[in-house]
Each structure stands twice: as structure tokens, then as C-alpha cells.
Amino acid sequence: MLVEAPGEFDLIQQGRIWALADALSSWPNVQEAVIGVTNVMLIFDQPPSDIGMLSASIVELWHRVPGRRADGKVIEIPVVYGGELGFDLPAVVEHTGLSARDIIRIHSEGDYTVCAVASSPGFGYLHGLDPRIHMPRKSVPSLNIRAGSVTIGGMQTGVAALTSPNGWNAIGWASVAMFDPWREQPSLMLPGDRVKFRIDRIEL
Amino acid sequence: MIEILTSAAFNTIQDLGRRGARRFGVSTSGAMDPIALAGGNALLGNDDNAAGIEIQTFPFRLRFQADAAFALTGADHISTLTGSPVGSWWCRRARAGDILAIETPRRGARVYATVGGGLDVPSVLGSRSTHLRAGFGGLEGRTLQAGDVIPVGRPLCEAGRRVDFGAAPPDVAIAGAGSAEDRVLRIRLMRAGEYDLFPEAVQARFWSTTWKISARSDRGGYRLAGDKLTLDAPVEMRSHGVVPGVVQVPPGGEPIIQMSDANTAGGYPKMAAVIQADLWRLGQATPGSFITFSEVSYQDAVAAMAPVNDYLARLRATADLYRAL
Numbered sequence A: 001m002l003v004e005a006p007g008e009f010d011l012i013q014q015g016r017i018w019a020l021a022d023a024l025s026s027w028p029n030v031q032e033a034v035i036g037v038t039n040v041m042l043i044f045d046q047p048p049s050d051i052g053m054l055s056a057s058i059v060e061l062w063h064r065v066p067g068r069r070a071d072g073k074v075i076e077i078p079v080v081y082g083g084e085l086g087f088d089l090p091a092v093v094e095h096t097g098l099s100a101r102d103i104i105r106i107h108s109e110g111d112y113t114v115c116a117v118a119s120s121p122g123f124g125y126l127h128g129l130d131p132r133i134h135m136p137r138k139s140v141p142s143l144n145i146r147a148g149s150v151t152i153g154g155m156q157t158g159v160a161a162l163t164s165p166n167g168w169n170a171i172g173w174a175s176v177a178m179f180d181p182w183r184e185q186p187s188l189m190l191p192g193d194r195v196k197f198r199i200d201r202i203e204l
Numbered sequence B: 001m002i003e004i005l006t007s008a009a010f011n012t013i014q015d016l017g018r019r020g021a022r023r024f025g026v027s028t029s030g031a032m033d034p035i036a037l038a039g040g041n042a043l044l045g046n047d048d049n050a051a052g053i054e055i056q057t058f059p060f061r062l063r064f065q066a067d068a069a070f071a072l073t074g075a076d077h078i079s080t081l082t083g084s085p086v087g088s089w090w091c092r093r094a095r096a097g098d099i100l101a102i103e104t105p106r107r108g109a110r111v112y113a114t115v116g117g118g119l120d121v122p123s124v125l126g127s128r129s130t131h132l133r134a135g136f137g138g139l140e141g142r143t144l145q146a147g148d149v150i151p152v153g154r155p156l157c158e159a160g161r162r163v164d165f166g167a168a169p170p171d172v173a174i175a176g177a178g179s180a181e182d183r184v185l186r187i188r189l190m191r192a193g194e195y196d197l198f199p200e201a202v203q204a205r206f207w208s209t210t211w212k213i214s215a216r217s218d219r220g221g222y223r224l225a226g227d228k229l230t231l232d233a234p235v236e237m238r239s240h241g242v243v244p245g246v247v248q249v250p251p252g253g254e255p256i257i258q259m260s261d262a263n264t265a266g267g268y269p270k271m272a273a274v275i276q277a278d279l280w281r282l283g284q285a286t287p288g289s290f291i292t293f294s295e296v297s298y299q300d301a302v303a304a305m306a307p308v309n310d311y312l313a314r315l316r317a318t319a320d321l322y323r324a325l
Helices: A011-025 A051-064 A089-096 A100-109 B034-044 B200-208 B276-283 B298-303 B305-324
Strands: A002-004 A030-035 A039-044 A074-082 A112-117 A124-127 A142-145 A149-153 A156-159 A164-166 A169-173 A194-203 B002-007 B012-014 B052-055 B060-064 B068-076 B079-081 B084-086 B090-094 B099-102 B107-115 B184-191 B211-213 B221-225 B246-248 B256-258 B270-274 B290-295
Touching: A011 A030, A011 A039, A011 A051, A011 A112, A030 A112, A074 A100, A074 A149, A089 A100, A089 A169, A100 A169, A100 A194, A124 A156, B034 B052, B034 B068, B034 B090, B034 B107, B034 B276, B034 B305, B052 B060, B060 B107, B099 B107, B184 B276, B184 B298, B200 B290, B270 B276, B276 B305, B298 B305
Parallel strands: A074 A194, B184 B290
Antiparallel strands: A002 A039, A030 A039, A074 A169, A112 A124, A112 A194, A142 A164, A149 A156, A149 A169, B002 B060, B012 B052, B052 B107, B060 B099, B068 B090, B068 B107, B079 B084, B079 B099, B184 B270, B211 B221, B211 B290, B221 B256, B246 B256, B246 B270
16 A cells, blocks of 8 residues: 655655654554655555555544654765766766766755665665756666766665666765665665765766 | 576576565565465475575476475476476475476476475575575575575475375466466456556556567566557656556556566556466466456455465365375
């Protein structure tokens, strides 16, 4: 079952989604509450018998659950901007009309919030990208975006968790393990965490 | 221990899948035909969720390094144990040194080889299933290759008990959508979230088209060819959770059915979802084969699981009884 929040995507609605997911996780028969962007998907142990009543209870909970602030840990990610693994930086320069150094400055000064972890193991959807450096996704994905690539896709930025085809634009690279299945907490990023990108090096 | 002698691409170790790790972005993986895996385990007296080998490229050969009971389930195939034929949905005992050779199935896509005691690879995030994209689970997170040696767990059933019997395969034993006329597989679906965004004519085409499973189909998803499902205006969805069985419609209009290795999240509009009771049938559909869809209600979808669960329960009870005779 997919529960979607009404209205625009902002951190207030997302904070209510986090709180809703926290609360629903402990409901009987709920195997997992999977956070998306302004939505949460419920996986059940057994198919619920009365969907209508369940939906009504969730809506009722939605109206009274207090939102959660982005109160997670702060993750600092040192980035090598540009260079061999940030090969889309020139395209972002061309699209935005900004210089490469300005793009790097804007990106590294941003304050980002992990909205959801999804799509591949440990991949965090980050909110907070400056509109000046929004950059459309590619129509044809690049075949090998290396794990650790720092990317921009539309109004979002992220760090690729796996080496795989990817339609986002690589502007740099970070030597950070986003995911380790053997760690007690396998995903470095969790919903509600905050992310700071730091300039480790610039290769232009 | 068993030793892999021949394995073409993409044969992996799978159990019934990884639950509870979606919130870290980890897809469930797991057998494409969970009924076959659980059925093989039931024949051997294993736990339903014991890990086996999902064989989807052939031929496949392995050698038993010690005596072991094993079962072959899933697609209808011919195989041999050191020369003597072994049927589908059958369990046997192998002696140390015996070679099991599995050829391309006559019907169906995937054969499951299970062993008494299950394959004893480490459990990662609660499952032994191979997560190929992320490279963990199964055997070192990768597909099997010649020379691999896989440890086998301790059997729950005593050695010496009766082995060498079989079961009716589920497509024969379970009534319902069944194997249909004209070799077209009938699959039941429920409407999904964005169904109503599609124009009525497109909705009608979705149900009436005989879809072909494209060659670009794998454990991640089946791409369907047959018609284009187009929206009046493009819809940008926020990233949201998806599960195996969901039929997504990318902007090109060519539907994709998400399967075991699908990502945990997607952003495309969802037309419908294959009901759980029919997902295993889809897991046995080969690229190039044809499927048609019929719509069922949520209540019917839930009810459709009863015959599947009954089949597995009966299979287990009969196997336990037979083994104890």
C-alpha cells in the first residue's frame, strides 16, 4: 500500500512522512514501512482484510502525528570535483551558464537533507540543491557511473552507491562507502540525516 | 559440498528473498519462482526458505562431493544423474562423485536445484539470496561459475530415509489461471495507483493486447512489446516504493513488469500489479513468449493465494509422510 502526502514536496511534509513511517512500522502486520519522497509504502506480513478501514486509520494518524525535524546525524562528504569521474561538469557549465568554480562553490556550500533511501542500496535522495545548478537528467543514461560519484539529477543531488548505468550528471567523486551489508547500520545515509559536501580537491 | 562444473551466465543462489531491508534501498531478490524453490525444499524436508540454485541458463552441471539428497523443481526439463534420468519435480539421492546435468527446459524458464540441508552460504541482511547489482549474498554476490564449491548445510532429515519420489507440478495441480490455450500465459492483475490517469481506450488496450515478453527481460524486470500505453500528458511521479509485480509505464509507453531484482523505488506511473498468486507463473515465462492479462479485485487477489498455499502444504505433508514410511 502506498500512502502519499498531499501538496508540494517540502521538508515539512517530508518530516511528517518520516514520523508516519516511524509510527506505522510498529503497527501489527506491518513488515516494513518504506519511505519515499513525500510518500511511504507499507509491506504487510499478510494482506490486510479491510483496506478501507486501514486507510481511514492511516489518514487519521496522518492528521495527528507530529512531524519529525531533520534531526539525524550530519554526514560530511569530501568531494574531488571535476576531473575524470566528474565528467559531466562541463555540461552543467554549459546548461547553467555558470563557471565550473561557481557550480562547485554553490554545490559545496549547500545544506542537504536525506529525504529517503531508495532505488539502490544506500542511495539517499537529497533535498536542498540550489536552483541555480538544477540540471536535467540525461535522456540516455551513462553506462558506467562509478560508485561514489557525486551527481545532479533534475532538482536533486546524490552520491551514487553502486557502479551502474545512471541518468544523473556526475560532477565529482567521493571515496565514501555509502553501503556495507556487513555493517550493523548498512546504509551510511538514513532519512532525516543532513549532508555537507566539502571540497577535497578541484580538478579542472 | 557441491562443485559447479558448467554454468552459463546468470545462474545464482537464491532463497525466498530479503525482507526488511527495503528501507536501506535493498531489493528483495529471491527466487523468481518461489513455489518451485519452496516445493523443492518441501520434497527434501528442508525449511521452505533454504537456499538453492536458480538455473536460468543451460546446460548446467554440478558434481556432488559427498552423498546428498537433492530435488529438481521449476521448469519442465530433462536432466541426468551420472547418466540416469531425473524428472522434474522429483527428489533423489546422489552419491559422492555423482554428476548432475541439467539441460534446457522443454517448457518454462527456471529450474531450481535444492539440496538436503540447503546451501550453506552466509546470510546477509537476513537472506542468502544473491544481490547481483550490489554484489553481496549468495556466493560472493555473483553468478556461479565452473570451479565454484558450495557448502551444504546439515540435513534436517536423517540420512537413509526414503528419497526418490516426486510431486505434481503446481501448474498442473493448482486450478485457476493455469497453463492456457495457444501457449499464451494468462496472468491476473489488479489496478494500480495511476490506472485512472490513462485514457479509457489505453486501459482497454492494456487488457486486450497479447503481450510479448521482450528479449530485454531479466530478473530485474520484463519489458513487454505489443502496444504503446501513452498518457495524454506526461506525469512526473515522486520517487516511491515499488514491489515485484508492479507494471510501470515509462514515457516511451512500453510497459515493464518489475521482478525479483527490481529496484526498491521507481518514478514511473503504475498501470497495474500482478497478483502474488501468479508471480511465480510469470517467473517461469521465457523471453519471446506471450502473456495476456485479466483484471481481478483485491479480494479475489487475496483469495487466489489459498490454492497456492494449500498446494505447498499438501506437498510438504505428503513428502513428510512418504519419507517416514
